[in-house]
Amino acid sequence: MTDKLTQAERDADLPALFDSGxxxxxxxxxxxxxxxxxxxxxxxxxxxxxxxxxEKWVHHPEWSNVYKTVEVTLTTHDAGGLSALDVKLAKKMDALSS
Amino acid sequence: MTDKLTQAERDADLPALFDSGxxxxxxxxxxxxxxxxxxxxxxxxxxxxxxxxxEKWVHHPEWSNVYKTVEVTLTTHDAGGLSALDVKLAKKMDALSS
Structure with a gap:
């Protein structure tokens, strides 16, 4: 079970992700x-x-692909919302795409 | 450029695909x-x-994945509809999933 992000964690982690798209x-x-x-x-x-x-992190995206485009949605079903795993996976996705 | 399936080709190819889901x-x-x-x-x-x-056949699916589920849509944008490539890829997908 992964905990939902606290408000403090949201304030700390989400702005950088929003800046990166x-x-x-x-x-x-x-x-x-x-x-x-x-x-x-x-x-x-x-x-x-x-x-x-x-698979390694046991945390999977919802994603769709049409040719060269991939649309991703991240959330943590167990937590009923965003968790630290989503932040970690989002950052990894950004790093791997740059 | 790939041609759209003719009515005769549809009648020949699509029923088996519909039977397989x-x-x-x-x-x-x-x-x-x-x-x-x-x-x-x-x-x-x-x-x-x-x-x-x-990639080998230069014909790509529209598809989305959530954990163990994959939803696929096949059409041929160049042809403005279903072509023989869609039938070929659909059969390959079925074969690879069985």
Whole structure:
């Protein structure tokens, strides 16, 4: 069981993610970002790297892919909202895409 | 450029796909199927196999993944609807998931 972010943690962690292109999902305690790559190989290659981290951390994204675009939503179902795992995975996704 | 399926080709190819769980997308000349696996490793492993075929055939799915579930939509943007490539990829997806 992972705890939901406290308000202090939100204030500390979310602004940097919002600056890097993440956004709050409307009506849901979740964050979303659209990653656009050069082509499908780059897009799916990135997804594969993310998938390995996701499985290692036992925390999986909701994501969709159309050719070179990947839309991601992160939330922690067990916690009923954003947890530290979402922040960690979002940062990893950013790092792997740059 | 890939040609849209003729009516004769639809009559020949689509019924078997519908029998295996594919369905026509409402208001769009596309087919969709939801694949459910045992866990994320199985789901993403299957996606990875499909991704290699998709890239090889230069024909990519629209798909989304949440943990062990993968929702796929196939259509051929160049053709403005279903083409033989969609039938080929749909059959490959079925074969790889069984």
């Amino acid at each position: 993440w956004a709050q999902v409307e009506g849901r305690d979740a964050i979303t970002k659209t990653f656009v790559f050069k082509n499908f190989i780059q897009a799916f290659g990135w997804m594969t790297q993310v998938a390995l981290w996701a | 594919w369905a026509q997308v409402e208001g769009r000349d596309a087919i969709t199927k939801t694949f459910v696996f045992k866990n994320f490793i199985q789901a993403f492993g299957w996606m990875t196999q499909v991704a290699l075929w998709a």
